[in-house]
Amino acid sequence: MYLALKEMARSKVRFGLLVAAIALLVFLILFQQSLQNGLITGFIGAIRNQNSPVLVYSVDGQRVIQGSVLTPDLEAAARGVDGVGEVGRIGQGTFTALPTAERLGGASETFDTSVIGYDLGEDGRGLGSPTSLSAGRYPAADNEAVASSSDQASGFDLGDTIRILPGDEVITIVGLADDAQLNVTPTLFASYTTYEAAVASANPDARGLLPNVLAMAPAEGTTPEQLVANVNAASPDLDALTRADAEANTPGVSQVRQSFQLIFLLYGLVVPCVTGLFFLIVTFQKANTLTLLRAVGAPSSRLVGSLLAQVALILGSGIALGALLYYPISQQRLGGIQLRFETSAAIFWAVLLLVLGVGSALLAARRVLAIDPIEATTGAGVGR
Amino acid sequence: MNALELTDVRKVYTMGDDSEVVALDRASLTIGSDEIVALVGPSGSGKTTLCSIAGGILRATEGRVVVADEDISAYSEKELTRFRQRMVGFVFQSVNLVPFLTARENLLVVDELGQRRGKAAQQRADELLEELGLADRAKNLPSQLSGGQRQRVAIGRALMNDPKLVLFDEPTSALDTKLGEQVMDLIRTEMKRRGTAAIVVTHDERILHYCDRSVHITDGVLAA
Numbered sequence: 001m002y003l004a005l006k007e008m009a010r011s012k013v014r015f016g017l018l019v020a021a022i023a024l025l026v027f028l029i030l031f032q033q034s035l036q037n038g039l040i041t042g043f044i045g046a047i048r049n050q051n052s053p054v055l056v057y058s059v060d061g062q063r064v065i066q067g068s069v070l071t072p073d074l075e076a077a078a079r080g081v082d083g084v085g086e087v088g089r090i091g092q093g094t095f096t097a098l099p100t101a102e103r104l105g106g107a108s109e110t111f112d113t114s115v116i117g118y119d120l121g122e123d124g125r126g127l128g129s130p131t132s133l134s135a136g137r138y139p140a141a142d143n144e145a146v147a148s149s150s151d152q153a154s155g156f157d158l159g160d161t162i163r164i165l166p167g168d169e170v171i172t173i174v175g176l177a178d179d180a181q182l183n184v185t186p187t188l189f190a191s192y193t194t195y196e197a198a199v200a201s202a203n204p205d206a207r208g209l210l211p212n213v214l215a216m217a218p219a220e221g222t223t224p225e226q227l228v229a230n231v232n233a234a235s236p237d238l239d240a241l242t243r244a245d246a247e248a249n250t251p252g253v254s255q256v257r258q259s260f261q262l263i264f265l266l267y268g269l270v271v272p273c274v275t276g277l278f279f280l281i282v283t284f285q286k287a288n289t290l291t292l293l294r295a296v297g298a299p300s301s302r303l304v305g306s307l308l309a310q311v312a313l314i315l316g317s318g319i320a321l322g323a324l325l326y327y328p329i330s331q332q333r334l335g336g337i338q339l340r341f342e343t344s345a346a347i348f349w350a351v352l353l354l355v356l357g358v359g360s361a362l363l364a365a366r367r368v369l370a371i372d373p374i375e376a377t378t379g380a381g382v383g384r
Numbered sequence: 385m386n387a388l389e390l391t392d393v394r395k396v397y398t399m400g401d402d403s404e405v406v407a408l409d410r411a412s413l414t415i416g417s418d419e420i421v422a423l424v425g426p427s428g429s430g431k432t433t434l435c436s437i438a439g440g441i442l443r444a445t446e447g448r449v450v451v452a453d454e455d456i457s458a459y460s461e462k463e464l465t466r467f468r469q470r471m472v473g474f475v476f477q478s479v480n481l482v483p484f485l486t487a488r489e490n491l492l493v494v495d496e497l498g499q500r501r502g503k504a505a506q507q508r509a510d511e512l513l514e515e516l517g518l519a520d521r522a523k524n525l526p527s528q529l530s531g532g533q534r535q536r537v538a539i540g541r542a543l544m545n546d547p548k549l550v551l552f553d554e555p556t557s558a559l560d561t562k563l564g565e566q567v568m569d570l571i572r573t574e575m576k577r578r579g580t581a582a583i584v585v586t587h588d589e590r591i592l593h594y595c596d597r598s599v600h601i602t603d604g605v606l607a608a
Contacts, residue, residue, distance in 0.1 A: 002493070002496045003482075003493070003496070006484060006485055006489060007484045010484040010485075010525070011484065286483075288478075289482050289483060289484075292476070292480065292481075292482065293482065293493070293497070294465075295441055295468070295474055295476070296468060296469075296474055296494060296497070296541070297465055297466070297468040297469030297470075297494070297497050297498060297545075298465075298497045299462070299465050299466075299497075300465075302497060373441045373468075374436055374441050374442050376441070376474070376476050377432045377435075377436055377441070377476060377477070377553060
């Protein structure tokens, strides 16, 4: 450590630039990690954070709630399978909505808004409702709703009213749920009747509204996976999924994940490459010094230890600085996406980049191990 | 106790075409505990090879090498590294100082690599710098020192581990005549003060009078 720290103290600019480069890359990684998670949560948070263990779509719906329509015979087939405990209807539509809170000064803009209708049950926690609330209460009557909390500032706060356009259907927000958006739009969880009224308000000619999806809970002794298998066996036109599968198989989600994973892979290569090349260059530059130290009795292991200590310190500093830079950004919203400082992601990347960075420095370490102290008598060093 | 005993030492290098080059041929040399010996010979004569074998940087192909009663002939690489830490001081011809360490730190690095005596080492480094007339340059980096000052720091570093034998490889080759004489005077003074043996590799006949005796080497063979 003595040599490592002394060298770094005397070459602040050189090592500082590397710390800055790593910090910038870590900042970008954390930002994009948060962007990916925020984007996916914005797309399917309403599916991930609702309480139904199994969702039953029609095959034609291609795992999009709004695109799925369950005819009465399909609904009956699904309800009749073995292992069904509780069943509820879910309807979902995207509407033009106008927040009408007085605090907005009457100049509010309209928003595309998802309304998810479900059977409220006795306490408003029927199948399809948000798993938990961050504020307020569950709907107890028609025209009440739980809203996605990330849209509070847009007029979707507790006590605010939303008018569905065109028409006069008004919904009052009585509760807020975190991470409960669908399709990155403000999302309202209301009674199935409220959903039907919203459809009627927007399209007075609509008749014979059918549920999009069935929310199911398995009977005691049946697992969600078994229930999924039973429903899918009942009709080739039914497509039952567990909650996790419904979330993962929503069109676009896996593509978004793959795109980001490709970016992360590139970052995962760039950081160790930058670190490895830097220390390899430094090792060549100080070849004579390393040879001198070997000649006067420095064990190879001590010199390699010094090198790896520098790598760990530089990476640690870069990662810490990158995380610090990212923290204030992570408290912001990016369009409709709520960014978030994700501690577990930061720890994962810190450990991964440390391991990869130290691994990449092994090339420089090999050069150090190859030093022959006899070169001190010729001045050739490892660079020869 | 002699500082160095070389007995029938050979160093043979095998070349790429399997031919052999004899760099040192049956060299035998004994150096007393406080003797300063000049090793003189033309370029490529084997001076540096002999010095490197004596200092444990290079292993002999054959023969016996004893430094201060310690037979290093069969030492492994690790044992030679530890031996160099404890027993030998080096002043090389070209690179001698760590550029990112101050003069004082260049002395302390020897202790850091070896015994780690802490304050005792710091005290010794300060004393050496004082003796070498470098007390006011202790915090200077090598780039802030003159050639003579750098050579004096290198001498201080070579003495830091209280060695039994100090090897000087062309210590005046990069210095002008006057500075070279000053450095040789300093080497002799410091060696004699401490009762430490030294080999001074040189091809400069003018500095021989600073040594107790001269040994000539030609084509790897020591003059009788």
